[in-house]
Amino acid sequence: xxxxxxxxxxxxxxxxxxxxxxxxxxxxxxxxxxxxxxxxxxxxxxxxxxxxxxxxxxxxxxxxxxxxxxxxxxxxxxxxxxxxxxxxxxxxxxxxxxxxxxxxxxxxxxxxxxxxxxxxxxxxxxxxxxxxxxxxxxx
Amino acid sequence: xxxxxxxxxxxxxxxxxxxxxxxxxxxxxxxxxxxxxxxxxxxxxxxxxxxxxxxxxxxxxxxxxxxxxxxxxxxxxxxxxxxxxxxxxxxxxxxxxxxxxxxxxxxxxxxxxxxxxxxxxxxxxxxxxxxxxxxxxxxxxxxxxxxxxxxxxxxxxxxxxxxxxxxxxxxxxxxxxxxxxxxxxxxxxxxxxxxxxxxxxxxxxxxxxxxxxxxxxxxxxxxxxxxxxxxxxxxxxxxxxxxxxxxxxxxxxxxxxxxxxxxxxxxxxxxxxxxxxxxxxxxxxxxxxxxxxxxxxxxxxxxxxxxxxxxxxxxxxxxxxxxxxxxxxxxxxxxxxxxxxxxxxxxxxxxxxxxxxxxxxxxxxxxxxxxxxxxxxxxxxxxxxxxxxxxxxxxxxxxxxxxxxxxxxxxxxxxxxxxxxxxx
Numbered sequence: 113x114x115x116x117x118x119x120x121x122x123x124x125x126x127x128x129x130x131x132x133x134x135x136x137x138x139x140x141x142x143x144x145x146x147x148x149x150x151x152x153x154x155x156x157x158x159x160x161x162x163x164x165x166x167x168x169x170x171x172x173x174x175x176x177x178x179x180x181x182x183x184x185x186x187x188x189x190x191x192x193x194x195x196x197x198x199x200x201x202x203x204x205x206x207x208x209x210x211x212x213x214x215x216x217x218x219x220x221x222x223x224x225x226x227x228x229x230x231x232x233x234x235x236x237x238x239x240x241x242x243x244x245x246x247x248x249x250x251x
Numbered sequence: 252x253x254x255x256x257x258x259x260x261x262x263x264x265x266x267x268x269x270x271x272x273x274x275x276x277x278x279x280x281x282x283x284x285x286x287x288x289x290x291x292x293x294x295x296x297x298x299x300x301x302x303x304x305x306x307x308x309x310x311x312x313x314x315x316x317x318x319x320x321x322x323x324x325x326x327x328x329x330x331x332x333x334x335x336x337x338x339x340x341x342x343x344x345x346x347x348x349x350x351x352x353x354x355x356x357x358x359x360x361x362x363x364x365x366x367x368x369x370x371x372x373x374x375x376x377x378x379x380x381x382x383x384x385x386x387x388x389x390x391x392x393x394x395x396x397x398x399x400x401x402x403x404x405x406x407x408x409x410x411x412x413x414x415x416x417x418x419x420x421x422x423x424x425x426x427x428x429x430x431x432x433x434x435x436x437x438x439x440x441x442x443x444x445x446x447x448x449x450x451x452x453x454x455x456x457x458x459x460x461x462x463x464x465x466x467x468x469x470x471x472x473x474x475x476x477x478x479x480x481x482x483x484x485x486x487x488x489x490x491x492x493x494x495x496x497x498x499x500x501x502x503x504x505x506x507x508x509x510x511x512x513x514x515x516x517x518x519x520x521x522x523x524x525x526x527x528x529x530x531x532x533x534x535x536x537x538x539x540x541x542x543x544x545x546x547x548x549x550x551x552x553x554x555x556x557x558x559x560x561x562x563x564x565x566x567x568x569x570x571x572x573x574x575x576x577x578x579x580x581x582x583x584x585x586x587x588x589x590x591x592x593x594x595x596x597x598x599x600x601x602x603x604x605x606x607x608x609x610x611x612x613x614x615x616x617x618x619x620x621x622x623x624x625x626x627x628x629x630x631x632x633x634x635x636x637x638x639x640x641x642x643x644x645x646x647x648x649x650x651x652x653x654x655x656x657x658x659x660x661x662x663x664x665x666x667x668x669x670x671x672x673x674x675x
Binding site for chain 1: 577581595616619651653656657670
């Protein structure tokens with residue numbers, strides 16, 4: 113099994129690890145994947161309500177090194193972008209940047225899904241005036 | 252661009268705390284050769300290179316002498332007679348020969364074979380092939396501890412059953428099946444009993460008579476011998492077991508396995524068995540000590556760590572643990588100066604987590620999180636301490652990265668979460 117230098121770098125020094133307040137109106141949370149599949153990504157963004165610019169991004173990932181690297185890279189890329197710009201990020205760009213082999217493409221798909229899920233969650237919060245629960249857990 | 256982890260590791264092959272890196276702790280996959288085995292083999296490459304089937308000159312006799320001595324050494328380790336040892340290329344071939352050989356030979360008696368879901372693929376896939384040819388195979392489940400239920404076995408045997416094949420020790424979780432009891436049940440019902448003892452021979456006592464074994468597969472490279480050589484024990488009396496050959500040719504090995512004998516390999520297997528006969532008891536004690544030390548050093552410092560399979564009936568050198576909320580491959584990546592295996596899907600060719608762990612009722616999530624430590628003859632206490640420290644440090648780091656660990660700490664029941672993506 114060989115990993116690219118960039119995957120190894122993100123794995124050893126993951127960027128933007130952590131959590132934001134999922135109950136905050138400015139925060140969108142995306143939780144994708146499933147433990148049974150061996151990959152779960154949580155990606156959170158904090159968006160400036162005036163400019164729609166993603167000011168902060170945090171992630172936590174359960175998964176292989178490529179999954180960790182994909183989500184770490186995703187947080188780097190969304191930061192400073194508007195939500196609309198962030199929605200343009202494609203999994204194929206992640207594959208290219210990290211030189212992921214074919215068996216690891218699903219990691220990049222999951223990272224793209226996580227970005228979309230986080231933005232979707234944030235948008236939903238903007239539509240309703242009252243603070244909504246982050247869609248993390250369905251009890 | 253791509254950096255091969257293996258190369259990177261080899262570059263840092265240095266001494267740390269007096270130990271050589273990387274640390275090899277994957278002795279269920281294969282073992283390094285014992286120098287004494289190599290020494291015994293060396294004359295058989297150039298000086299005693301003869302064909303053991305050459306009956307009319309000293310080159311042949313010298314080779315035959317080496318083979319005969321090895322046959323005795325192997326037989327002695329498992330309580331058999333030398334004539335009951337058939338040489339093969341390894342345990343996969345031995346399993347194939349035993350199962351297909353019995354299936355063909357006893358076809359008129361019946362067409363039913365019993366095995367267990369946790370067997371090695373060499374047994375499972377052989378049985379699957381026989382199903383295509385009209386054989387009926389019962390794949391018995393195992394209990395949570397990894398052991399088969401003997402009552403299940405009794406119920407599974409019917410008047411068409413010709414063979415029961417159950418491994419002596421699991422290559423993944425190291426659990427020891429109740430071989431003697433299984434053999435007894437088989438003999439009471441007139442059924443042949445084969446055991447894949449690849450992981451057990453030389454590690455735990457095996458006696459084909461006391462344990463009622465009719466056919467037994469052996470591999471040299473799992474017991475500090477060379478790769479490419481193995482043996483099949485075939486019982487000659489009480490009852491006499493006959494098998495059809497799957498490799499035809501010059502009629503070597505009493506017609507059961509044709510092909511010029513791998514003399515050097517056979518001598519190596521013999522020597523490995525002789526060493527095991529002498530040292531097994533002491534070594535088992537040493538290995539169990541190291542294994543328990545590893546277990547305590549890991550479990551004493553980490554929460555939510557689960558042992559897969561019973562600790563009570565287990566190979567002394569095996570430890571298989573699941574580290575909840577941490578994915579196995581990422582853990583292996585973090586401890587890349589340590590050679591171990593994972594049951595994670597990412598480490599397998601099929602992208603499925605370990606079928607053995609699933610059979611135990613371990614959830615897929617915990618199967619993805621499993622690591623198999625295989626301790627062997629050459630591991631030291633210093634290595635165990637180093638491995639424990641590295642594992643604890645890496646699991647701790649990865650848990651800080653894990654959304655599942657965070658959710659668990661928040662009191663969210665992960666099983667109750669409706670996961671968005673199920674497509675992966």
